[in-house]
Amino acid sequence: MITDARATPSPLSPLSAAVRNNALWCDAVCRSHGVPGAVEGDVWASALRTPPLYPDAVTLSPAATPDDVLSRIDLSSPGASVKDSFGSLDLSAAGFEVLFEARWIHxxxxxxxxxxxxxxxxxxxxxxxxxxxxxxxxxxxxxxxxxxxxxxxxxxxxxxxxxxxxxxxxxxxxxxxxxxxxxxxxxxxxxxxxxxxxxxxxxxxxxxxxxxxxxxxxxxxxxxxxxxxxxxxxxxxxxxxxxxxxxx
Missing domain, CATH: 3.40.630.30 (Gcn5-related N-acetyltransferase (GNAT))
Known part of the structure; x- marks a missing residue:
């Protein structure tokens, strides 16, 4: 369920709050298309291919590893995407290329x-x-x-x-x-x-x-x-x- 933004102030840092909010949004878009996702450990991920422009996985902590991500998404066909929320992963060995880099803002x-x-x-x-x-x-x-x-x-x-x-x-x-x-x-x-x-x-x-x-x-x-x-x-x-x- 979605956290009420009008509730008490979040204990999360601005960066963690931005990451968590975006993962919730990605989950909402995927659910609207009948594609389920779930959080396990430091990663939100969907085992099914997600809608266009939306990632198959989102890291929720800089502690997430490539295996934490790759083990939970569909790698059987091209097109898998990962939002590396802290710019800390190297997925090139698994056939991934950097699509773009950006900055979280608050x-x-x-x-x-x-x-x-x-x-x-x-x-x-x-x-x-x-x-x-x-x-x-x-x-x-x-x-x-x-x-x-x-x-x-x-x-x-x-x-x-x-x-x-x-x-x-x-x-x-x-x-x-x-x-x-x-x-x-x-x-x-x-x-x-x-x-x-x-x-x-x-x-x-x-x-x-x-x-x-x-x-x-x-x-x-x-x-x-x-x-x-x-x-x-x-x-x-x-x-x-x-x-x-x-x-x-």
Whole structure:
């Protein structure tokens, strides 16, 4: 079950809270596709291949070993992926290559939210609007059904500017996913059709501050996306690495 982010402050460090929240989110997406996952020791993993863009395993501690991960995922075909949450594994001997590296980020609950503006963000509502959100996020105007309506019942909040009319039919121009768990709010999949990531972060943070006041915000980013998050008050708290197996 998902930890209520409005509960007492987490005893976890900012890095551990970000990792734990992301593992909960990965688990929620997989469950929405009928793919079960479970935590054993220092690893969350699924023995079945997970949905596109989501890992087969997530390490929860820097103490996790390659064998802890590889023994619990499907290596019979190409495509297995591992989120090495602490950048501490070497999976190259098992046929994996580094897909990308990034940084976990944390924004303290004491940091003030950006001042209110007319471009107010809020949750999208309903399955049809979720499809429109995914189509805008994909960048090609199409939705492949990655984000299923069951996520809306599992605590996920898909944010978008309310000027796009969450219950209507106007185009979605920006968005992000907010997921409460481990006493933090995890932000992922932030996008802006016009490329203005700073404005998107400001809108997103105003919404999270309104919906979950006093709760820290976490996530992970790299490159220009990381730079934009830092400009909006996030602090990098640790490295991560995603591995992809291209050979059976």
């Amino acid at each position: 924004r303290a609950a004491t940091d003030p939210a950006p001042p209110p503006r007319a471009d107010r963000w809020g949750p999208v509502e309903g399955a049809a609007r979720l499809l429109a959100w995914e189509a805008a996020w994909s960048g090609d105007g199409e939705s492949g059904g990655l984000f299923r309506p069951a996520l809306l019942d599992d605590g996920a909040v898909f944010l978008a500017p309310t000027g796009t009319d969450p219950a209507g039919t106007a185009p979605v121009t920006a968005g992000a996913i907010a997921y409460p768990g481990a006493s933090v709010i995890g932000i992922s999949n932030l996008f802006a059709a016009d490329g203005d990531l700073d404005a998107a972060w400001r809108g997103c943070l105003r919404a999270t501050d309104r919906l979950w006041p006093g709760v820290p915000v976490v996530g992970y980013e790299h490159g220009d996306d990381l730079a934009a998050a830092e400009r909006q008050g996030f602090t990098p708290v640790g490295p991560l690495r995603v591995w992809l197996r291209t050979e059976a």
